Amino acid sequence: EAGVTQFPSHSVIEKGQTVTLRCDPISGHDNLYWYRRVMGKEIKFLLHFVKESKQDESGMPNNRFLAERTGGTYSTLKVQPAELEDSGVYFCASSHLVGSGGIYSPLHFGNGTRLTVT
Amino acid sequence: RKEVEQDPGPFNVPEGATVAFNCTYSNSASQSFFWYRQDCRKEPKLLMSVYSSGNEDGRFTAQLNRASQYISLLIRDSKLSDSATYLCVVLNDYKLSFGAGTTVTVRA
Numbered sequence: 146e147a148g149v150t151q152f153p154s155h156s157v158i159e160k161g162q163t164v165t166l167r168c169d170p171i172s173g174h175d176n177l178y179w180y181r182r183v184m185g186k187e188i189k190f191l192l193h194f195v196k197e198s199k200q201d202e203s204g205m206p207n208n209r210f211l212a213e214r215t216g217g218t219y220s221t222l223k224v225q226p227a228e229l230e231d232s233g234v235y236f237c238a239s240s241h242l243v244g245s246g247g248i249y250s251p252l253h254f255g256n257g258t259r260l261t262v263t
Numbered sequence: 264r265k266e267v268e269q270d271p272g273p274f275n276v277p278e279g280a281t282v283a284f285n286c287t288y289s290n291s292a293s294q295s296f297f298w299y300r301q302d303c304r305k306e307p308k309l310l311m312s313v314y315s316s317g318n319e320d321g322r323f324t325a326q327l328n329r330a331s332q333y334i335s336l337l338i339r340d341s342k343l344s345d346s347a348t349y350l351c352v353v354l355n356d357y358k359l360s361f362g363a364g365t366t367v368t369v370r371a
Contacts, residue, residue: 188361190358193358200357251309251312254306254307256306259304
């Protein structure tokens with residue numbers, strides 16, 4: 146089974162530029178999450194999709210961040226315009242419902258995209 | 264107060280030693296608990312789920328104390344390959360909250 150894949154693995158951009166990160170979840174996983182870790186801090190939730198719908202985007206830092214999941218398959222996270230404080234590692238994760246009791250499988254993480262804004 | 268708090272360590276232990284560490288969580292309604300392992304510059308990987316009755320997976324033992332709101336991880340007979348950062352992770356509904364991680368270094 147292919148895992149969660151993220152692209153690119155690294156991105157270095159200048160302040161003010163735009164970057165789009167992509168995540169392909171495990172096939173069949175309806176739940177897709179974006180998390181990020183900025184320098185020296187813990188991993189923090191950004192948002193959660195169930196299929197193509199945004200279930201919770203309370204962790205999105207501001208309106209420079211836009212996430213989409215058209216068709217409920219892969220997802221993109223766009224940062225426009227990027228600022229220095231956006232530097233960090235962006236993780237995507239996916240999970241699926243186990244049975245009918247509303248229990249989710251543990252999250253499977255992608256390798257992350259290391260974003261550096263200079 | 265942070266949702267999940269961990270002692271950052273580092274815990275430096277010799278091969279074969281036992282090492283244990285805890286994490287605390289703030290939301291008493293938290294539903295599920297996990298330990299993830301993260302190697303340098305890699306993604307978090309699930310190490311084990313943590314059940315109320317406590318559970319073992321080989322050399323790893325996890326315990327949950329709901330009354331005191333803490334989770335523990337014990338590693339027996341440490342191997343060099345156990346060197347990593349261990350993340351305490353708590354699930355509320357569908358949302359995971361991560362601790363900052365506990366660094367363990369096993370030396371020969």
